[in-house]
Amino acid sequence: MAWLTAEFGRDVLNRAPVLPTAEFFPGPYEGSDEDIRSMIAQLCGYLEVAPNRLTIEIEPDDGEQVMVAGLRLDHKSRSAAGHYRRENGRPVIAIDQRQAARPVALVATIAHELGHVRLLDEQRISTDRRDHEPLTDLLTVYFGLGIFTANSAFNFSQSNHGWSYSRLGYLTEQMFGYALACYAHLRGETKPSWARHLATNPRAYLKQSLRYLGQNPPGM
Incomplete structure (x- = not known):
């Protein structure tokens, strides 16, 4: 967080x-491709990215699921949600259309990919940096979108086919809770009102981390 501040x-x-x-x-919001593109443009504003810099791709839903051996659990890979690359000198943001059904996860995915634009496309770091993906998640917290990325880190749900869970991003719920506490600390907040928008687990980790930081203030 100190590095992001610098x-x-x-x-x-x-x-x-x-x-x-x-x-x-x-x-x-109806989850159409047009809605996804509109969401990307809106999030560009929050992450200070010029939309005309980007090439946007919406990848169709291929219905792919992976059955976890021995359990009635369908696990969906976090890597399928979206990706960033450079092509013809421009950053390309690709978003899986399946994310449209979960608007919070969609925001988290877009925020992460736009984070790559701020870090990789602006040559602040390179992909050789071993922690560049977790750092990109951390950037979403720094730019005020941590509620979405924290709430999407782990999802457990039931359908006609049984229980399923999905992970999104590269930080755990515990890590997001601590990162959000550092974010609140940097903002001078001890009891942030926005915490009520967090899911149960990230909110609990945030509260634990705020207590810890109150007793052990970091030098940021």
Whole structure:
């Protein structure tokens, strides 16, 4: 977080965090390709990326699922959600259309891929950096989108086919809880009101981490 502060400045921290409310995401949403593109453009504003820099690809739903051996669990890979690459000198953001059914996960996926634009496309780091994917998750927290990435880190649900779980991102719920506590600490918050938007586990880890940081303040 100290490294992100040095790279992007503290002005980012003075902005209100992005919440899953109509204030931050106005208008209807039906999960169409057009809605996904509109969401990308909106998140470009929050992450300070010029939309005209990007090439956007929406990958169709191929229905792929992987059965976890010995359990009635369908595991969906985090890597299928989206990806970033450079092509013809431009950053390309590809989003799996399946994410459209889960708007919070969609926001988390887009935020992560736009984080690659800020870090890789702007040559702040390279893919040779071993922790570049977790660092990209951490960037989403720094830019105020941590509620979405934390709430999407782990999802457990039931369908007609049994129970399924999915992981999204490269930080665990515990790591996101601590990262959000560091974010709150940098903003001078001890009881952040935005914590009510977090799912049960990340919120619990946030509260534990805030108590810890209160007793052991970091030098950030």
